[in-house]
Amino acid sequence: MNQNSPIKDCLVVLNRHADVIELGLSSSSEINSAGTAAQSIAALRQAMALRPSGEDGYRLHPRLREYLQDLMQTFPAYQSLAEIxxxxxxxxxxxxxxxxxxxxxxxxxxxxxxxxxxxxxxxxxxxxxxxxxxxxxxxxxxxxxxxxxxxxxxxxxxxxxxxxxxxxxxxxxxxxxxxxxxxxxxxxxxxxxxxxxxxxxxxxxxxxxxxxxxxxxxxxxxxxxxxxxxxxxxxxxxDMMLRQQPGWRGFEAGLNAEIPDILLAAVMPSFKPHAEPLDGDRQMADEMERLARTLAPREAAVEEEPQERKKITRDPPRAAPTTPGTEALGRLLAHVRAANEESFSLLRWRSADKDAQTMSPETWLVFAIMALRGRQHLVSLVRNDPRPGEKYAHSFGDAMVVRRTAGRTPPKVAS
CATH class of the missing domain: 1.20.58 (Methane Monooxygenase Hydroxylase; Chain G, domain 1)
Incomplete structure (x- = not known):
């Protein structure tokens, strides 16, 4: 650090004249130049710790005052909140x-x-x-x-x-x-x-x-x-009334005056005892017997008539409607099961099927790949070249259906 740093010089000045700083923080009035050494005031003014106030008075820097109050955790009675x-x-x-x-x-x-x-x-x-x-x-x-x-x-x-x-x-x-x-x-x-x-x-x-x-x-x-x-x-x-009338004995109510209802004792509601079945007291047993006799008679159970059985007939399942895409998919699955080659292209197979050509090449690829993978067939994507400036490819232009062979690993298709 630079030895002539202004921050270091300022801290040295504050330390040297700490008594004046404390006086400016604790005193609510201005620091009078007549009662304080002129050398201390000049040094603190040069360090911007004092601000002039009036003709010959000075006050502590407001931000320095806030810092010292934060350090002492003291707040005056009317402290303004920091404005944001x-x-x-x-x-x-x-x-x-x-x-x-x-x-x-x-x-x-x-x-x-x-x-x-x-x-x-x-x-x-x-x-x-x-x-x-x-x-x-x-x-x-x-x-x-x-x-x-x-x-x-x-x-x-x-x-x-x-x-x-x-x-x-x-x-x-x-x-x-x-x-x-x-x-x-x-x-x-x-x-x-x-x-x-x-x-x-x-x-x-x-x-x-x-x-x-x-x-x-x-x-x-x-x-x-x-x-x-x-x-x-x-x-x-x-208090003023009692001081002005020291002989006053307080309020007196006449004996014939009507007493407000609020001053009368409240009448508690009557208690209603509840029978406790586990109580072995004879009086409680008599009370439960009396309550049982007052109960309404139990209604006789009415036997329900057996309901007539109804035969439920279900319509035969309807066959799913066929579309050119489903027709082409059925022929593709049959071709996969009967194919002799190890792999073949889905786009090349589409070029030979009229129903598959009713869909665009992109739609056909997604449709055929999802259907084949859903039936546990191996399908390998033929990826396009990476875009300029990129390392990996993010799109594909064809897919190869790989035929399973016992004891062999399916061949890898170059991207």
Whole structure:
């Protein structure tokens, strides 16, 4: 690595002036140049760790502040979610440039744009994961960092708006990622398509499900805080009334007043005992005997009249209709059984049969090959020459019917 690397110099400056960095992170106000060494401020400004704010004040770089907060796993009360809408638009712009330069000879620029697109995808994944982690942390700790019920309601409304914007950006991201993956597959950029499926398309649905669950929890929190606010208001009104009337003894109901039905004890329904056949109690046996006498008499079984047997007559099987193709196939099978030669060509045999000539040569070959192989006859394909630029042939122009011979291997037909 280069000894004069700016990254190394920046890290050395941050380490040397770590006390100023900590002050800028923990302090909500600006860093005053009067109370801090001018040398430290100049060095941190040169390393772009401080941004000017006001006439003589400075603030910590916002991205450095986010990094340190991620490191400390602390979030302020009103933390904004990382915005991904601009990065979604950047994905579409990068793919448009890649598509326009893909047909040119400038492969280095195309690879550079692909690397930038993949970096943008990683940035989106990191931003969404950080947003989900922050929301889960806030919900598990019930937000905190608030001192009143009004601040709690305001915080709930804040995160509800933030999650609504993030949900819309995720919907846009899903549509954009699906389009990019399909276009990359169509243009035979399988590496980029696989990257999009693995790092973006496969993670969008879990992101949306987690965000939907947290939106439901935030809505429940808003409802609970509204109920709690109403209860607090009623409690405050009761407290004020008791303070203004310290001698009040409470509510008194007249003895002649009609008592509401809801205050009366409910009458339970009467129990209906069920007979237990295995109970040996005499009282239970008498109860079962009484129940048996109240049952309706059993109906007498009516003997069914024997049904008259009917003779079923079946029509003789109809012969399958014959066609020129089936006629030609029958003669071909007879020729195979009676053939003396070891093999013969199906196309040459077709040229001598009128019924076989009613079908095109391609149809006849497929029809005859399937029929012969279905009857366990050996058929060898005569393959065509490979197409220019290919090693293997993928089509055939004829087929040879090979006659079985005991103790011999059928001859191989050259392709």
């Amino acid at each position: 809408g601009s990065k979604v638009s950047q994905l579409a712009a990068l793919w448009s440039e890649i598509d326009s330069l893909r047909g040119t000879a400038d492969r280095a620029t195309v690879e550079q744009l692909v690397d930038l697109l993949q970096t943008t995808v990683h940035d989106i994944g990191y931003a969404v994961d950080r947003n989900i982690l922050m929301l889960q942390t806030r919900l598990s700790t019930r937000y905190g960092n608030v001192s009143s019920l009004q601040a709690k309601q305001s915080q709930n409304r804040w995160y509800q708006k933030q999650t609504t914007h993030l949900s819309g950006d995720l919907s846009r991201l899903a549509a954009q990622a699906d389009r990019l993956e399909r276009d990359a597959s169509t243009r035979r950029m399988e590496g980029l398509a696989t990257f999009l499926r693995r790092h973006l398309l496969g993670r969008i649905l879990p992101w949306q499900e987690s965000l939907s669950e947290m939106q439901s929890l935030i809505r429940k929190e808003l409802f609970k805080t509204r109920q709690l606010e109403a209860n607090h208001r009623h409690l405050a009104q009761m």
